[in-house]
Amino acid sequence: MNPVVGLDVSKGESQVQAFLEKGKPYRKSFSIEHTIDGLGKLVEFLQEVERQAHGHPPSVVLESTGHYHTPVIQFLEEKKYVYIVVNPLISHRAKSSSLRKVKTDAVDAYHLCELYYKEDLEPYKKRGIQLLNLRNLTRQQETIAEISANIKLQLHSLLDQVFPEYRGVFGSLYSKVSLLTLRSFPTSEAVLNVDESVLVEKIASLCKSRSEKWAKEKAQKLREAALRNPFQRNLYESHIFNLEILTNIVLQYQEHLSKISTEIDVLAKEIEEYQIIQSIPGIGEKIAATIISEVGEIDRFNHPKKLVAFAGVDPSVYSSGKFTASVNRITKRGSSRLRHALFMAVQCGIRDSRKKKTTDEILARNKRLREFYDKKREEGKPFRVAIIACVNKLLHWIYALLKSNKPFQDLA
Numbered sequence: 001m002n003p004v005v006g007l008d009v010s011k012g013e014s015q016v017q018a019f020l021e022k023g024k025p026y027r028k029s030f031s032i033e034h035t036i037d038g039l040g041k042l043v044e045f046l047q048e049v050e051r052q053a054h055g056h057p058p059s060v061v062l063e064s065t066g067h068y069h070t071p072v073i074q075f076l077e078e079k080k081y082v083y084i085v086v087n088p089l090i091s092h093r094a095k096s097s098s099l100r101k102v103k104t105d106a107v108d109a110y111h112l113c114e115l116y117y118k119e120d121l122e123p124y125k126k127r128g129i130q131l132l133n134l135r136n137l138t139r140q141q142e143t144i145a146e147i148s149a150n151i152k153l154q155l156h157s158l159l160d161q162v163f164p165e166y167r168g169v170f171g172s173l174y175s176k177v178s179l180l181t182l183r184s185f186p187t188s189e190a191v192l193n194v195d196e197s198v199l200v201e202k203i204a205s206l207c208k209s210r211s212e213k214w215a216k217e218k219a220q221k222l223r224e225a226a227l228r229n230p231f232q233r234n235l236y237e238s239h240i241f242n243l244e245i246l247t248n249i250v251l252q253y254q255e256h257l258s259k260i261s262t263e264i265d266v267l268a269k270e271i272e273e274y275q276i277i278q279s280i281p282g283i284g285e286k287i288a289a290t291i292i293s294e295v296g297e298i299d300r301f302n303h304p305k306k307l308v309a310f311a312g313v314d315p316s317v318y319s320s321g322k323f324t325a326s327v328n329r330i331t332k333r334g335s336s337r338l339r340h341a342l343f344m345a346v347q348c349g350i351r352d353s354r355k356k357k358t359t360d361e362i363l364a365r366n367k368r369l370r371e372f373y374d375k376k377r378e379e380g381k382p383f384r385v386a387i388i389a390c391v392n393k394l395l396h397w398i399y400a401l402l403k404s405n406k407p408f409q410d411l412a
Contacts, residue, residue, distance in 0.1 A: 003049050003058035004110030009069040010264070015108035016042065018049050018058065022117040026052060029106040034068075039075045039336075046081060057081070060111045061121070063088055076199035086112065113312045128297065134267050135293035141260045142337065148253035149210060155246040162239050163187055165225035169218060174250060177207040181222070183247045187234055191226035199223065266290050272296075279407035280397065281366040282349025288340050291398065294338035307399050310334045313391050330388060339391075346373075346390040369394065 001023050008015040017029040018071075026049060032038040049058045060076055060083040062069055069085070076083045115121070152174060159166060163186065170178035181203060192201070199219035204212055234240060253296045268274040270288045277288040301307045308314050312334030332339070349366030350373045364370035372393055376386035401408060 001053040001056050002117075003056055003117040003376075004113050005046060005058045005060050006047060006074065006109040007062040008106075008112065009062050009065045009072060009269040010109070011068050013038070014042075014062075015106055015109040016045060017106065017113055018045070019113040019117075020049070024109070025113070029109050034071045036242070039072070042072075043079055044076075046079075047357075054285040059084060059116065059123070061086060061116050063108075063112065064237050082123050084116070084123055086115065086121065090115070090119065110349060116306070126329075128272055131296050134264065134289060134334050135296075137260055137264045137267065138290045138293045139298065139337065141257065141264065144253055144260070148250065148257065151246060151249050151253065155243070155250060158239060158246060160242050161236075162231060162234060162243055163225075163229055164231075165229045166222075169221045169225050174254075176251070176254065177203065179247050179251050180346075181207045181218075183244060183251075185222065186199060186240055186243050186256055188226040188229040191222055196220070198224060215250055261286075268292070272401055276401050276405070276407055277398065279401070280345070280394070281408070281410065282369065283345045284348070287345050290337060290341040291345070293313070294335045294341070295398070295402075298399065301399065304396045304399040308395050311338050311391070311395060312336070313339060313342070313388055313395070321352055341390045342394060343387065346387055346394060349394075350390065 003020050003026075005016060005018045008017075013031050013033045015029055015031050019025040019132070020026045032042050046058055046060070046194045050056065058081075062083065063087060064070065064085050064087060073083065073085070116372050153187055156173070156216055159182075163182075166171050166182060170181070172178060184202060185194075185199070196219055200212070200215050203218050203222075204210070204215035207215070231252065245291070265285065268285070271292060273292045274288055277283055277291055278285065283291070295307070295310070299309075301310065312332045315330060346369065349369040350364050353363050353365045369390055373390050376389050377383075381389065397408070
């Protein structure tokens with residue numbers, strides 16, 4: 001016998017259906033809650049199915065559902081059960097093969113069991129705890145960075161309505177000393193109502209690594225900006241209040257991002273693949289951490305094309321009868337975070353490594369990748385097509401490096 005148990009996972013509960021072998025469902029489906037008691041009932045049912053199957057332990061099939069299936073997986077691992085996590089695209093295709101249009105949790109669990117017998121599904125290969133921790137941190141870093149970027153846009157827009165001339169005072173508007181100074185002196189009135197010595201003292205206290213001369217220059221620039229500012233008197237107190245709130249939020253997010261970045265750096269340095277990925281010119285610490293955390297163990301892939309498909313940069317193919325599509329876009333069905341990191345790595349790699357161009361000679365960070373890019377462009381490929389080809393090439397390099405456990409320089 002070849003028993004299987006299908007779990008249709010949803011928020012806080014799952015629908016359970018068992019088959020003893022192909023075409024032989026066992027008992028009626030039932031639901032369990034994702035609690036100790038509920039998962040305990042699941043284990044009792046798995047043991048019952050094993051007895052009915054003459055000692056053959058059942059495999060458990062469930063659909064990947066974001067984070068809802070996490071407690072189930074963790075419980076199954078503790079109990080040493082083999083489980084298979086199915087891509088939702090595959091399970092959806094299996095459900096769509098039925099002529100009847102029925103969508104219930106019980107039917108979905110039933111279809112997962114049928115899928116087990118139709119497809120050659122492999123047991124789930126769990127990623128290491130280190131890589132999972134790194135993935136959680138890099139994803140959180142990306143989320144906070146996106147939110148922070150949106151808050152900065154709001155701050156920029158509000159500053160245009162309160163103190164637009166302030167933007168030229170410091171080298172970076174969003175540096176810590178700039179934001180702290182803006183919080184203390186958000187308007188022209190606030191700047192002009194105090195002596196210049198007070199401004200110098202305040203700026204010097206906010207950036208103690210700089211000289212007093214630098215603080216005096218910034219204080220003078222701040223007063224000049226206040227005098228040029230078109231909003232000498234602000235009619236809307238709400239703008240000033242919101243400006244202070246947004247400034248505090250940006251400072252908080254910068255502090256959080258700094259902590260996450262430090263944690264990522266400490267964790268990533270313990271992983272051997274981190275240094276191997278960084279040996280590829282154009283890939284820095286942040287991109288390397290994202291790539292290894294999203295890819296996980298390279299042993300999960302037995303061919304570089306599977307890694308390419310996982311990143312979602314494999315071309316889609318459409319052919320029907322005598323028609324074959326001439327424009328094939330990438331599938332974008334894999335990890336979007338991995339795909340974005342690879343695009344950034346390629347663009348950094350083919351970019352000129354010098355700050356100022358003194359000759360027409362191209363000195364790219366990644367010479368081999370730049371040569372491949374130029375070759376594709378000479379063949380008439382558009383920019384985006386050439387970039388995707390480079391991403392594909394980069395993934396093949398990454399696969400070879402991680403499989404051989406050697407840095408980029410040793411790649412033949």
